[in-house]
Amino acid sequence: MKVLAFDTFGTVTDWFTGISDxxxxxxxxxxxxxxxxxxxxxxxxxxxxxxSGELPWRRLDDLQTETLQEVAxxxxxxxxxxxxRSLVRAWRTIPGWPDAADGLRRLKRDHIICALSNGxxxxxxDMARHNGFPWDVxxxxxxxxxxxxxxxxxxxxxxLLEVEPAEVMMVATxxxxxxxxxxxxxxxxxxxxxxxxxxxxxDDSGSPDNDYHATDLLDLARQLSRAESVAPG
Amino acid sequence: MKVLAFDTFGTVTDWFTGISDxxxxxxxxxxxxxxxxxxxxxxxxxxxxxxSGELPWRRLDDLQTETLQEVAxxxxxxxxxxxxRSLVRAWRTIPGWPDAADGLRRLKRDHIICALSNGxxxxxxDMARHNGFPWDVxxxxxxxxxxxxxxxxxxxxxxLLEVEPAEVMMVATxxxxxxxxxxxxxxxxxxxxxxxxxxxxxDDSGSPDNDYHATDLLDLARQLSRAESVAPG
Numbered sequence: 001m002k003v004l005a006f007d008t009f010g011t012v013t014d015w016f017t018g019i020s021d022x023x024x025x026x027x028x029x030x031x032x033x034x035x036x037x038x039x040x041x042x043x044x045x046x047x048x049x050x051x052s053g054e055l056p057w058r059r060l061d062d063l064q065t066e067t068l069q070e071v072a073x074x075x076x077x078x079x080x081x082x083x084x085r086s087l088v089r090a091w092r093t094i095p096g097w098p099d100a101a102d103g104l105r106r107l108k109r110d111h112i113i114c115a116l117s118n119g120x121x122x123x124x125x126d127m128a129r130h131n132g133f134p135w136d137v138x139x140x141x142x143x144x145x146x147x148x149x150x151x152x153x154x155x156x157x158x159x160l161l162e163v164e165p166a167e168v169m170m171v172a173t174x175x176x177x178x179x180x181x182x183x184x185x186x187x188x189x190x191x192x193x194x195x196x197x198x199x200x201x202x203d204d205s206g207s208p209d210n211d212y213h214a215t216d217l218l219d220l221a222r223q224l225s226r227a228e229s230v231a232p233g
Numbered sequence: 234m235k236v237l238a239f240d241t242f243g244t245v246t247d248w249f250t251g252i253s254d255x256x257x258x259x260x261x262x263x264x265x266x267x268x269x270x271x272x273x274x275x276x277x278x279x280x281x282x283x284x285s286g287e288l289p290w291r292r293l294d295d296l297q298t299e300t301l302q303e304v305a306x307x308x309x310x311x312x313x314x315x316x317x318r319s320l321v322r323a324w325r326t327i328p329g330w331p332d333a334a335d336g337l338r339r340l341k342r343d344h345i346i347c348a349l350s351n352g353x354x355x356x357x358x359d360m361a362r363h364n365g366f367p368w369d370v371x372x373x374x375x376x377x378x379x380x381x382x383x384x385x386x387x388x389x390x391x392x393l394l395e396v397e398p399a400e401v402m403m404v405a406t407x408x409x410x411x412x413x414x415x416x417x418x419x420x421x422x423x424x425x426x427x428x429x430x431x432x433x434x435x436d437d438s439g440s441p442d443n444d445y446h447a448t449d450l451l452d453l454a455r456q457l458s459r460a461e462s463v464a465p466g
Contacts, residue, residue, distance in 0.1 A: 120393075122395035
């Protein structure tokens with residue numbers, strides 16, 4: 001296994017804290033936690049509409065701008081252009097989980113580490129610089145003009161790195177992402193993130209089909225290091 | 234200026250030392266320095282044949298495999314498959330110039346730093362890991378299926394980073410690369426590499442049209458830091 005591919009929103013970064021803080025600053029008086037969760041709930045459905053062909057491919061920021069307006073209406077607030085831009089940009093500076101930067105540095109010693117995210121390369125680059133994530137390769141959705149769980153993203157990354165899908169392990173806190181990755185021949189590691197939704201609503205059981213199940217990235221680094229020290233070769 | 238885009242072969246790495254050492258180990262008895270230079274001379278012409286449409290797009294390794302056979306014939310040696318693969322792969326582990334890794338780290342503090350090279354993403358990733366180059370983004374030719382000096386590479390990188398071409402500065406030791414970048418709206422910085430061809434044959438004068446002219450990457454970092462500390466905003 002040569003390459004580790006990481007989901008970013010939820011797996012290496014804490015979108016709930018980052019986005020609810022930004023909502024609190026940008027839209028005073030709104031229930032920021034509820035607003036952030038309502039926005040995040042609209043994320044996968046609109047990407048799925050792109051992948052189904054119902055909507056043309058657009059960058060994540062453009063899709064998030066659209067869902068943001070729906071959420072603002074739901075919360076009975078009206079956002080001006082500057083507020084909307086600021087909230088959409090906030091996804092670039094959401095904080096990493098406390099273990100993320102250090103965990104990635106350790107995992108990088110023996111593996112090529114890549115972001116494999118529905119964000120664009122530019123968004124993920126800003127996120128990496130903000131958090132000190134030492135990606136070898138930034139796999140943004142604009143490289144393939146497809147969104148996970150589309151085959152083009154997982155296999156596109158393997159192709160870009162000139163390896164077989166089985167030489168890539170997808171690392172995520174969302175079982176649906178891992179199930180898709182496995183269906184295309186990648187290996188999978190589940191990361192527990194019990195606070196992803198601010199402390200509730202998160203199923204961290206993970207499927208027994210995953211190759212690894214870890215409490216965080218440092219735990220994954222320990223497990224991989226143990227496994228590889230006993231493996232032949 | 235937000236983004237610095239670096240040529241790699243010659244500008245951040247010393248292909249002459251890396252390739253002539255590999256030739257010396259892999260093909261004993263051949264004039265390794267001359268072999269390396271003859272191989273490098275065939276690099277730009279075959280890329281130009283791809284860009285002209287005469288050859289279909291292929292990854293750099295495939296093109297280098299072809300030119301390697303020509304050079305082997307010229308030097309009257311026959312290479313088996315393992316030797317050829319080893320020499321083609323040697324481009325992934327050529328050494329950085331002594332200032333490169335440290336210079337890139339300093340330049341990264343205030344700029345997004347990207348490889349913009351005719352190598353593939355996988356090749357450049359191996360080169361970065363071998364030398365400790367801390368790229369934010371690895372701009373390989375396979376992202377655009379075009380080779381410099383094609384417009385698609387320079388403007389493709391700006392587009393990928395969601396900036397205007399004028400917000401990108403191309404950094405290279407080859408004036409032709411900088412001339413092309415400037416023709417597409419990028420800014421340019423020339424880096425002197427007097428030893429690129431093993432101590433001879435290198436014109437390091439640079440055009441007066443370049444925005445910067447530096448003796449190495451540390452010098453460029455000093456010049457940029459000075460310029461930006463006096464610039465308004």
